[in-house]
Amino acid sequence: MIKRLLMQSRFAAGLSFLALLTLITSGVQSAEDQRPPGLNGATWQFGPLNRWAYTHMSEVLPSKTIRRGSKSPSPLPGLGAAAKEMSIDWDGSPAQLSKLMEEQYIDGLLVIKDGRVAFERYAGTLTPERTHLLWSVSKTITGLTAASVSADGLIDLDKTVADYVPELRNSGWGQDTLRDVLDMRDGSEWNEDYAAADSTVRRQDCSDGLLTGPDCEGVPVIGNYQFLPAVGRMAGRHGSFVYKSGTTDVMAWVLEAATGRRFADLVEERIWQRIGAEQDAGITVDTAGFTLASGGMHATLRDIARVGQLMLNRGKVGDEQILPAAWMDDIFSRDGSRSWPKEAPVSTRPYYRSFMWGLGDGNGSAQARGVHGQLIHVAPASNTVIAMLSSWPDAEGGAPGVGGRSQRQLIKAIEAAVR
Structure with a gap:
């Protein structure tokens, strides 16, 4: 009996030593993995808790895996020698990117210049292997998926939403063409006011079960398959650009109907596995099983940089043309409007x-953008891709000097520095 107790004691001591060793070797990373107190359905989207939540989405919300497949990741030339620090011009004075990243709540920043990684750095709880919520950068990946499905002749951009999804016939999108939907020139009465609890975008969050708390009182948790058909139409809106997240979810539903495949599986088969992604991605799933194409994807910084390089290469990965070059040329070469409804430099269209x-800067520059500071910047003229993942305290910034204007300034300064 005594011998058995001694053996058990030594075994327990051994386990304790191994646990201690694991803690020591994992260091700060172990502390970052601890779920912060107070994180729940009402708080996860906003600072400071969002910095942990965005890098642990599968622990926060139900998610479906987007598998990378079994082949080796596509190379990112220069990755091993990429700079961890860079000096840029900031308001006329030199500034270090590491300091600006902390000030701007940037969790990860990767710059590719002329096909080689020039800079890669992480902050907060993000690591090279860890995924981060993309928010509306997901929309651009939805558009690329639509490009693939369209190239196979499975959708016709001149047909209407109702032609593919009868359930949406009487909704705000039913009579709009798929081309209207891709450009957000549809006629739905969607309201994208993030600060208003009664806006369509916030009611969608509550209906999906992705947001809870006082702001969701009285909103039934039914999911998008019921929520989207109930969104009405606004007279006179069709034909004008108005940003609406639900419009992307409508496109995802169309893609599912046209192919008989779940949206996440389409992204996996047509984009993720073909770009040679390094890690699995994921996408949040609502209470009805609808995969949230408008803002639910989470992926690593390196893999969204690969998406950016795919776009810069006009749909090519290595020698393989996985998307039509004409689709990307159509995006890069368009002439915009001087009457743009949002803030923009006066010299742009x-x-x-x-x-x-x-961007309408005359150089073909285009971006995938998401709230709270997510970005893929694609600049054909300078042959540059900048991938950025952030955790701004609120959707539009939420802290002094943090937001879209500062982000635009930073992107411009980084592009100039690597040029």
Whole structure:
């Protein structure tokens, strides 16, 4: 009996030593993996808890895996020698990117210049292997998936939403063409006011079960398959660009109907496995099983940089043309409008095409953007891709000097520095 107790004691001591060793070797990473107190359905989207939540999405919300497949990742030349620090011009003075990343709540930043990684750095709880919520960068990946499905002749952009999804016939999107939907020129009465609890975008969050708390009182948790058909139409809106997240979810539903495949599986088969992704991605799933194409994807920084390089290469990965070059040329070469409804430099003609933001800078630059600071910047003229993942305290910034204007300034300074 005593011998057995001694053996058990030594075994327990051994386990304790191994546990201690694991803690020591994991260091700060172990502490970062601890779920912060107070994180729940009402708080996960916003600072400071979002910095942990965005890098642990499968622990926060139900998610479906987007598998990378079994082949080796496509190479990122220069990755091993990429700089961890860079000096840029900031308001007329030199500034270090590491400091600006902390000030701007940037969790990861990767720059590819002339096909080689020039800079890669992580902050917060993000690591090279860990995925991060993309928010509306997901929309651009939805557009690329639509490009693949369209190239196979499975959808016709001149047909209407109702032609593919009868359930949406009487909704705000039913009579719109798929081309209208891709450019967000549909006639739905969607309201994208993130600060208003009664806006369509926030009611969708509550209906999906992705947001809970006082702001969701009285909103039934039914999911998108019921929520989207109930969104009405606004007279006179059709033909004008108005940003609406639900429009991307409608396109995902169309793609599912046209192919008989779940949206996440389409992304997996047509984009993720073909770009040679390094890690599996994921996408959040609502209470009805609808995969949230408008803002639910989570992926690694390196893999969204690969998406950016795919776009810069006009749909090519290595020698393989996985998307039509004409689809990307159509995005890069468009002429925008001087009457753009959003803030933009006066010398530009911005536009929105195929779920991408065209800067209208005369150089073909275009971006995938998401709230809370997510970005893929694609600049054909300078042959540059900049991938950025962030955790701004709120959707539009939420802290002094943090937001879209500072992000645009930073992207411009980085592009100039690597040029």
